[in-house]
Amino acid sequence: MTKVSILMPVYNAERYLSEAINSILNQTFKDWELIIINDGSTDNSEKIINNYRDDRIYYIRNTENLKLIKTLNKGIDYCHGKYIARMDADDSCFPERLRYQVEFLDNNHDYMMCGTNAVVVDGHYNKTGKIRNLPDDNLLQVNLLFSPPFIHPSVMIRREVLRENRYDEDYKHVEDYELWCRIAKQGKVANLQKDLLAYRWHDTNISVLNNQVQEEMKDKIIREQLKMLDIEPTDEELYCHKITFRLYASGRKQNISIQQSEAVSAWFEKLLRQNKKIKKYNQDDLKAFLWARWAVLCISQKKYSKIFSPAFASYHPDVLTQLFKLFFFLKNK
Template sequence: MPFFSVIIPLYNKEDYISECLESALNQTFKDYEIIIVNDGSTDNSIKLVENFKSDKIRLFHQENQGASKARNNATNFSTGKYLAFLDADDIWKTNHLACLYESISTFKDCGIYTNNYFIKHSNSITAPAKFNFKFNGDKPFILDDFFKASLHETVVWTSACSIKKSKFIDYGMFNPVYLSSQDLDMWIRIALNEAVVFHPKRTMIYNKSIENSLGKIEDNDARFILLSSFKNKEKENPSLKAYLDLKRYGLALRTKINGEEKIHSETVKLIDIRNLSVKQKLLLRTPAFLLMIMNNIRPYLIKNRLYLAIFKS
């Protein structure tokens, strides 16, 4: 039985999967397997995977059902004690699994183990993730308050974290109802009940540069349901309330740009504006046509580092 099962959902990532797999195979920690579930890819992704001649890789196929079911099915196929998730467009440094192993060995049976990471905003801009807490040194530690710590970037990014397989199954795995943000739902549910361990070493690069724009069409109805599903918990947890309000702020901007007036209106009602910065309050009141203009010139803004200054608190 390997210690880690690396879980990779794959759907039409021919431009990224080779580099992703190379990074997974170049780990200094060697006790792991790689489980790839092809989610009905129609490009050359599978041919590229098959070019890798490694006995660590096991490839499975399913009809296109989304990342949640691909990850859940990969979990069912896996044999490792711990799961380490890796999206097909993200990259691991060679010490990624070694740092996760160090955290797990130091703090037994915690809820989530996560490493620090970089964010690739564009081909020319890769920057460290920014969190709402300070830390020194390079040894793992338990976060005092996951939600407060994640008020800028989320501390737990899927490709940066690991969880015990049995625990992941006990929590019901990823909810396939959510076409996006299913990982957000999972990490909230775990962090409400168990400790989150953070390793300060940056061992992963999250490729945010290939995401669609802020106004991309996605299942915002389901996202609204997700962000409304912790109402009772947030009443007694101010940090969770602030964390969810920032996620709702992002949803409010998306739905305003998309013209989804009902979801936008209902989302805004849930937000305590005291949890938003002055800049965020201003953007929330900005007319949709101006948000659309900023969204359309987003690639230029990112290239010149203006997007991060405008939309990030």
């Protein structure tokens, strides 16, 4: 059995496609197959793909444009590897990506998937930033209550897990976030703390072109996640839930009033009360996570004296240990 199947959908990707394919060919880990599905491209993508003569590359051509979700679900059936790695046609992998992810999943049988960190590059491969996500399952489970903590083209998933958990067409543009939430309910997840992907950010990214729809669908997922705590948030509560992840929306700082800060604190207290009853998350982990988000809010508003005195503060050693880990993570993010 092939160890890794790399699933790469392609649609009019001629500008970066060779670079993406070459980054797979240059992997230090060699036991892989690359499943390329051309979703009705009208540019030179097919010609570029056909120039490659590696027996590990399998080319499938959709007779019509099925769009991303149907193409991904179709591609899963062509994957025969023990693990399935996602890859986009405009990104590129660092040479050690597959090796590190295979080693992790081979050595951690209770984990269903793992992602990686990434370097953000522009259309000319200039480094413009970085993406850092939390590494550990316990905090990732909490993070999923607020936002997607994985880079889609960086993940590697056990084949049987992905075959039993297909992408849901009802969650267009956030199909990955919804999938991570489902998988995380069934087992452990992780992010490797290594830059193993060059993630290309440009004005044709799905998240750029479909920002409004994407945000509405994210809200739907968040509401579904909150139902697990037996909470149906009001619009104001949903705003409080999301604001610490949107303080610099579109690159512009969001100013928060004192009343809004108090509402955020009250909302975090509500989450903790409900979790204490339902026991969905480890209470200390949730408290530390919320405290770290509170700190982000305070720092953004220059209310530094409030960082260590939220109404929900706890000075239990387990909470403080996680809190300072999160502070260190945020500092280096």
